[in-house]
Amino acid sequence: MPTPPDTSKTLKLERYNSYLRKFHSTKLINASSKLLFRATLLVALLLILFFTISYPPLSDNPHHRLHRHSLLSTSLFSVGGGAAWEKQVRRSSTPRRPNGFSVLVTGAAGFVGSHCSLALKKRGDGVLGLDNFNDYYDPSLKRARQNLLKKHEVFIVEGDLNDAPLLSKLFYVAPFTHVLHLAAQAGVRYAMQNPQSYIRSNIAGFVNLLEIAKATNPQPAIVWASSSSVYGLNSENPFSEIDRTDKPASLYAATKKAGEEIAHTYNHIYGLSLTGLRFFTVYGPWGRPDMAYFFFTRDILQGKSIEIYKTHDQKEVARDFTYIDDVVKGCLGALDTAEKSTGSGGKKKGPAQLRVYNLGNTSPVPVGRLVSILEGLLNTKAKKHVITMPRNGDVPFTHANVTLAHKDFGYKPTTDLASGLRKFVKWYVGYYGIQPRTKKETQPTGDESG
Ligand SMILES: NC(=O)c1ccc[n+]([C@@H]2O[C@H](COP(=O)([O-])OP(=O)(O)OC[C@H]3O[C@@H](n4cnc5c(N)ncnc54)[C@H](O)[C@@H]3O)[C@@H](O)[C@H]2O)c1
Numbered sequence: 001m002p003t004p005p006d007t008s009k010t011l012k013l014e015r016y017n018s019y020l021r022k023f024h025s026t027k028l029i030n031a032s033s034k035l036l037f038r039a040t041l042l043v044a045l046l047l048i049l050f051f052t053i054s055y056p057p058l059s060d061n062p063h064h065r066l067h068r069h070s071l072l073s074t075s076l077f078s079v080g081g082g083a084a085w086e087k088q089v090r091r092s093s094t095p096r097r098p099n100g101f102s103v104l105v106t107g108a109a110g111f112v113g114s115h116c117s118l119a120l121k122k123r124g125d126g127v128l129g130l131d132n133f134n135d136y137y138d139p140s141l142k143r144a145r146q147n148l149l150k151k152h153e154v155f156i157v158e159g160d161l162n163d164a165p166l167l168s169k170l171f172y173v174a175p176f177t178h179v180l181h182l183a184a185q186a187g188v189r190y191a192m193q194n195p196q197s198y199i200r201s202n203i204a205g206f207v208n209l210l211e212i213a214k215a216t217n218p219q220p221a222i223v224w225a226s227s228s229s230v231y232g233l234n235s236e237n238p239f240s241e242i243d244r245t246d247k248p249a250s251l252y253a254a255t256k257k258a259g260e261e262i263a264h265t266y267n268h269i270y271g272l273s274l275t276g277l278r279f280f281t282v283y284g285p286w287g288r289p290d291m292a293y294f295f296f297t298r299d300i301l302q303g304k305s306i307e308i309y310k311t312h313d314q315k316e317v318a319r320d321f322t323y324i325d326d327v328v329k330g331c332l333g334a335l336d337t338a339e340k341s342t343g344s345g346g347k348k349k350g351p352a353q354l355r356v357y358n359l360g361n362t363s364p365v366p367v368g369r370l371v372s373i374l375e376g377l378l379n380t381k382a383k384k385h386v387i388t389m390p391r392n393g394d395v396p397f398t399h400a401n402v403t404l405a406h407k408d409f410g411y412k413p414t415t416d417l418a419s420g421l422r423k424f425v426k427w428y429v430g431y432y433g434i435q436p437r438t439k440k441e442t443q444p445t446g447d448e449s450g
Helices: 008-054 068-073 083-093 111-122 139-151 164-173 195-215 251-270 292-301 324-336 367-378 403-409 417-431
Strands: 102-106 126-131 155-158 178-181 221-227 274-279 305-310 354-359 383-388
Touching: 083 102, 083 126, 083 155, 083 164, 102 111, 111 126, 111 139, 111 178, 111 324, 126 139, 126 164, 139 155, 164 195, 178 195, 178 324, 195 221, 195 251, 221 251, 221 324, 251 274, 251 354, 274 324, 292 305, 292 367, 292 417, 305 367, 324 354, 324 403, 354 403, 367 417
Parallel strands: 102 126, 102 178, 126 155, 178 221, 221 274, 274 354, 305 383
Antiparallel strands: none
């Protein structure tokens, strides 16, 4: 009878093998968990390193929490300049007087922007400029204004209103209390040549600025330039802020009108404090070469003929000419009386201030009178060519009522056209190095007394 096989040895062997298997698999699990742990640690370290390099610490600027969307969509590290650039931005925007403002001035290399930047800096506010130095008119004039501002320690960042990452970075680096928004595509007739530039700067650019401002914490108060052109074909005179503005006569006017409606929306939804200023034909030293008083001066000096417009019913065109110093006082008055925005982190916390004011001179002057003042100052007879105004051109008559601005921040224009033009001509001949043909080009002439 066969003897049953001795299984005790096999069983022992199997137990030993199973022990070995368990031992190896535990070792394997331990080894792979260690590997996994190390890999996770490495990835975490790499991520920390990436974020540290890409984004400066938020604690640098406790008042300003950046728009998360722009933080994530673009590395702010690569926007703007390096550490030296940031230092310039900070230095320029830091106020030097107690409770001074920190103001972002857009369009700072422009006519009104450069004057306002200087005035703010001189009274101790911090000012940072932004301008894209476009060539709508001679950019060398913008560069010369930039040099002037540089002497007064105002730094202008070269960039566009539509550059969201750049704007985010500026708001991150500098704690702006206010924005004086003057950058725009100006001019009435150029809109027929380049309509898109008006949409890009005056509508898309404005919205971009408001988007960044509304997301900043705390939000700045914003004062911005609208225009008397919003009154368009309205025949009420003088123009008051409560008058209708729904008949713009140019694309420029339509974009400024759109700006006023957009301002209303951002005030209503996000609690941004917004003040729109309707300027009436601003003139003065460092002015705009596309404006009549400027190119009349140039053409009269060069012996070229100038075109003087009459309306269709052969009436003289008249405008409220506002001297730059008066406009600067109005802009600073609007900034000084601007209440704080009420929103926080893109959310409205309560009703915020929304204002619109005329900044004009309250006494329209016929263009013929402007020319005769210039003739007197330049001691040269103009070659006048009278033509009928094109129907699709500018409005023939502007006259400001400034009651509201006067009541709210004491705005009162004090410079008459003759005195203002005298200062302009003095600057013009100096800037362009022209030998004046005048007896004394800065002295009043008989023509200027009125
Ligand atoms: N000067 C006037 O008589 C007058 C009248 C009514 C309204 N305004 C308004 O006042 C403001 C200032 O006018 P100004 O006479 O000083 O004009 P300006 O052309 O001299 O200044 C505007 C500045 O903005 C800059 N700019 C334009 N688009 C830009 C953009 N997308 N991004 C960055 N910078 C940009 C330009 O380079 C320019 O330097 C403008 O909004 C204008 O529409 C002026």
